[in-house]
Amino acid sequence: MQKYRYCLTIILLIYSASAFALPEITITIRDHLFYPSEVLVPSGQKIKLVFINQDPTPEEIDSFELNREKVVFGNAKANVYIGPLEEGEYHFFGEFHPSSAVGKVIVISPEAYANAY
Amino acid sequence: MLINTVILFLRDALPIFVLLSLLRVYVGTPWIQLSLGFAVGILLAAVVVLNQHIISQWAFGAGYELLKSLTLICAYLMSAWLVINNRSGAFWLAGVVVAIFVVPRSAEFSVFVVGFWFQKDALIPIVLGTTLGLGICISVAILLDVVLGGVKRLYLVRLSFSLFIAGQVANVVLLLQQIDWLADPGPLWNMSAFVSDESEYGHLLKVLIGYEAAPSSYYLSTLFFALLLPFVSRAIRLSSQRHKISNLENQT
Numbered sequence: 030m031q032k033y034r035y036c037l038t039i040i041l042l043i044y045s046a047s048a049f050a051l052p053e054i055t056i057t058i059r060d061h062l063f064y065p066s067e068v069l070v071p072s073g074q075k076i077k078l079v080f081i082n083q084d085p086t087p088e089e090i091d092s093f094e095l096n097r098e099k100v101v102f103g104n105a106k107a108n109v110y111i112g113p114l115e116e117g118e119y120h121f122f123g124e125f126h127p128s129s130a131v132g133k134v135i136v137i138s139p140e141a142y143a144n145a146y
Numbered sequence: 147m148l149i150n151t152v153i154l155f156l157r158d159a160l161p162i163f164v165l166l167s168l169l170r171v172y173v174g175t176p177w178i179q180l181s182l183g184f185a186v187g188i189l190l191a192a193v194v195v196l197n198q199h200i201i202s203q204w205a206f207g208a209g210y211e212l213l214k215s216l217t218l219i220c221a222y223l224m225s226a227w228l229v230i231n232n233r234s235g236a237f238w239l240a241g242v243v244v245a246i247f248v249v250p251r252s253a254e255f256s257v258f259v260v261g262f263w264f265q266k267d268a269l270i271p272i273v274l275g276t277t278l279g280l281g282i283c284i285s286v287a288i289l290l291d292v293v294l295g296g297v298k299r300l301y302l303v304r305l306s307f308s309l310f311i312a313g314q315v316a317n318v319v320l321l322l323q324q325i326d327w328l329a330d331p332g333p334l335w336n337m338s339a340f341v342s343d344e345s346e347y348g349h350l351l352k353v354l355i356g357y358e359a360a361p362s363s364y365y366l367s368t369l370f371f372a373l374l375l376p377f378v379s380r381a382i383r384l385s386s387q388r389h390k391i392s393n394l395e396n397q398t
Binding site for chain 2: 089105108110114
C-alpha cells in the first residue's frame with residue numbers, strides 16, 4: 030500500500046511540476062471582447078492560456094486552427110494548453126459572440142520573442 | 147445570435163440525431179428505448195449544468211474535459227460491443243448508449259441557452275435558431291435512416307456505425323491535449339484548402355467520420371484503432387464460434 034502511495038505522489042509531483050513550469054498568458058474577457066486580443070508566443074513551446082471571464086454570461090473559446098474548444102463560465106476562469114506550434118497566426122473566437130469576441134495567437138521565433146520582451 | 151444558435155445546435159445536436167438514426171437502422175432499436183435513453187440523458191445533462199461550476203474545477207480545471215472524455219469512451223465501448231456481438235435484442239444497451247452520449251452534448255448547448263435565456267433581446271433568435279437547427283437535424287436523421295435502411299448489405303451499415311463511433315471517440319485525444327494530459331505532436335498535414343473544419347462540409351464530415359483538416363498522429367492513430375478494434379474483435383469471435391461448431395461436428 031505504502032509503495033503505491035509513493036508512486037502516486039511521484040506521479041502527481043511530476044505532473045504538477047510540468048504544469049507550473051509552462052509559460053502562462055492571461056487573456057481577460059470583458060464586454061464580450063478579449064484583452065489582449067493578440068498574444069505573442071514563442072514557437073516550439075507549450076503554452077498555458079488562462080482565460081478570465083469578467084462577464085456574467087458564459088463564453089466558449091473556439092479555435093479551428095488550434096483545435097481547441099473550451100467553455101468559460103460567467104465570472105470564472107479556465108485554462109487552455111496550446112502548442113508546441115509552428116510560426117504563424119492562429120485565430121480564436123468566442124463561440125457565443127463570434128462577431129465581437131475575436132483574437133489571435135501570433136507565434137514567432139524564440140529569438141524574436143526574446144527581443145520583443 | 148440566430149446563425150450562431152443554428153451552428154451550435156448543429157455541432158452539439160447533430161451527432162445525437164445521427165446516433166439515433168444509426169442505432170435505429172443497425173440495431174433495430176424501437177423508438178421507445180431511444181426516447182427513454184434520450185430523456186435520461188437530458189436529465190443527467192441537467193444535473194451537469196446545475197453543477198457546472200463544481201465539475202469544471204475538478205482536476206485543476208480539467209473536470210469538464212474529463213467528464214466528456216469518460217462519456218465518449220463509455221459510449222464507444224458499448225457501441226463497439228454492439229458491433230462485436232450479436233446486435234439483436236440489445237435495445238436497452240442502445241438506450242444506455244444514447245443516454246451517455248447525450249449528456250455532454252446537451253450540457254454544452256444548455257450552457258449557451260441558460261446563459262442567454264434571460265436576455266430579452268436574445269430569446270427570439272435562440273428560439274428561431276433552435277427551431278431551424280432542430281429541423282436540419284431531423285432532416286439529416288431521416289435522410290440517413292432512409293439511405294441506410296435501404297442498404298441490403300449489412301456490413302455497409304456496420305461500417306457506417308463503426309466510423310461514426312470511432313470519429314466520436316477520437317475527440318478524446320483533442321480533449322486530453324487541451325488539458326495537457328496528452329502531448330500535442332502537431333498536425334501531420336493540413337487539408338483546410340480543400341475542406342476546412344469551419345465549413346459546412348467540414349462540420350458534417352466531422353460528425354459522420356471524425357474528419358479533421360489538420361489531424362495529429364495521435365488523433366489519426368486513435369481513429370484508426372477505434373475503427374479497427376470492433377472489426378478485429380468481431381472477426382476473432384466469429385472465427386472461434388466457427389471453430390467450436392466444426393469441433394462439435396467432428397465429435398458427432
